[in-house]
Amino acid sequence: MTATTSTLGFAILAVLARADSTGYEIAGRMRHPIGRFWTASYSQIHTDLQRLLAADLVEYATAPGPGPQDKKVYSITAKGLGALRDWVTQPPRPQPERDELVLKTYAAWLADPATLIEMFRTALRQHEERLAEYESAWVAVEERAPAFGTPGFGNMATLRCGLTYERHRAEWCRWMIDQLSRSLEPS
Known part of the structure; x- marks a missing residue:
């Protein structure tokens, strides 16, 4: 499962392993403290959330939102938690530094x-x-x-x-x- 999940996807899973969150809340948690070492835009997060949903690594429930539409509150699934646990112990992929x-x-x-x-x-x-x-x-x-x-x-x-x-x-x-x-x- 780790081969099809992006590093950003695992960052999202790590956020959700701590607390269920809306996409907006995930983006906020990605700014601090994760933003010290990994960054992502809201649109990138939203795209990866859709991939994680399709892979059954996250799920969501709806809750009343501040506006006329309900908000989606995402949570990590047991499958997602297992994928995250497996990924955490794998050596990072070599990536060229961009400084x-x-x-x-x-x-x-x-x-x-x-x-x-x-x-x-x-x-x-x-x-x-x-x-x-x-x-x-x-x-x-x-x-x-x-x-x-x-x-x-x-x-x-x-x-x-x-x-x-x-x-x-x-x-x-x-x-x-x-x-x-x-x-x-x-x-």
């Missing part, structure tokens, strides 16, 4: 170092802002110290990865700024 800043760095030798320094200062500020946000969230998560086997453990583990990633990227941006600044110094 625009690294790609620009690859061609940086063609650009003005002073302009590049500003680009890396902007990137550094963005990474430091996310790092501060993650550090603040970490304090709250660490106090609860969620145990493995609870959804909170997944939150803690992914947040920990985000912390180390942002620290690494900030340090790399500082290194790039230093290297570029040296290139501006007279010999």
